[in-house]
Amino acid sequence: MDIRKTLDELDVLFKKRHYNEVESFLLCKIKGAEKDNDSNSIITLGNELIGFYRTASRHKDSLALGDYLISLMKEMKLEETEAYATTFLNVATAYREAGRIDESLKYYNDVLKIYKNTVSEYDVRLASLYNNMSLAYYDKKDYEKACSLIEEALLLVIENKDTEIKEAISRSNLALSLLKMNKVTDAIKHIEKSLNIFEKAEEPRDFHYPATLSSMGEAQYMLKNYEKALDYFTRALIEIENTIGQNSYYASICHNISMVYDKMNNSEQKDKYESIAEAIYNKLKE
Template sequence: MELGTVYEELDGLFAEGRYGEAEAFLRFRIREALREEDLPSALSMWNELGGFFRVQTRYKEGIEAFKNALEITLRLGLRVSEQEATIRMNLATLYVASGQNEQADSEYEQAAWIYEKQHIRDYRLAALQNNRASLYLKEKRYDLAMENAKAALSSISGTINNEDELGVTNTLLAQICTAQRDFEKAGVHIAQAEAAFSKLDSPNPMHYAVLLSAKGQMLSMSGQWEEARLCYESSLPLIRRHFGKNLSYASCLRNLAVCCRELQETACGEQYQAEAEKIEKEQRYERA
């Protein structure tokens, strides 16, 4: 299978927003690769499909895709490889998103063990440490979250072309500080994240959307509702343009609804709330 041609066609489908066709195309290519016993191509396509499901917030299907990718990795003799670690990190991310935190922590632990064996101590380790910090933040284990985020900062200190991971790490540190109601430190990390992303010609849209949401969260928790609303309003089109109306989009709408209610703009808040609920229903998402 000529992967260059495959990716070119796939990119065209994504660029035109033809997501259903893109999924069907990936599944067809996987069947073709398996029929021809072209395991490297099948591995690439399973990883691509898993990433597609992650963006679409179809977490259960994404987990199955990455499990298939992991199986092929082991069949190819790539045990204890960077490829295995990357797939385990992707699996962990989806486990976190679907509320399976124990499974996520196990996958992160195995990925960390592989990185240690492979002596990987750069931005890749920082990404793993940030992911673990994000999990601990979700579980309100703030000390562990801070420990891992600071370790990530240490992993990328002094490296070149580290702006994206630097922005991600400072965004995460801001979220942890906000959760601990240390808004002064949160503001410092927000500013550092903004400075890092500003050095990139094209910042990762999801990373920048998360930064805007983190800033909105900090501002709303400190009672600055109008400024928070502006952040969420800036984040919303980024998510929609690059990922569609997924659960992240719905979460942003809910945050906007809260801002509107606090600003006594009831009708606007109800509109945002209704749209968020509609998306969640379409995604078959049940709030805890």
């Protein structure tokens, strides 16, 4: 299989926003790679599919595929390699997104051990690891630890070239913990820089963009600027629906919009968005 050509075809699907075709495309290519005993292509494409499942909140599928890839890589005796670490990082994030935080941190720490033996201390891949680890600590409500990890990530991406999107992601993640620590002014500074980078980027924008819009909505909500909060939350919803569709994060933002309408004494809209959120959560449980 010409894996570079296959990944280019996948990029075209994303750029054209043909998200409903991504799963079938990847499954077909993986089946072809299995038929050809092309394990390297299976691993590469499997990692892409894990990311797709994770973003779509299909946690059972992402975890099952991750376990399969790890088993395959062990059969290939690829432990302690950079490729193994990359898959571990992807699987760790799948566990985090599924709410299995302690398991995700175990995988993240395994990745860190491999990276320390295989990559430079200035390698930008460490920034991606620190960003993901920070979100696990964020989920554990250890916001100080989350901030320290993201600050390390920021130092790395700023020192490297062509890492503007990674900088935007790092600043967006840092803002999440700052908001939880009630450091709203500091959070807004990072969110504004992040949004500025995302909005200058070519379409389609990184999927972290709607998360950053949502963070600004949360910041404005905390400042009691409810009209502004509603605007940012609504923009985030539109971005998500135009990309991956109605996932768990979409439901979460609907819940936030419901809270805004509650503060604005609009019970009809409050109930509407809370119902949407509940319906999505229930569907994802099926």
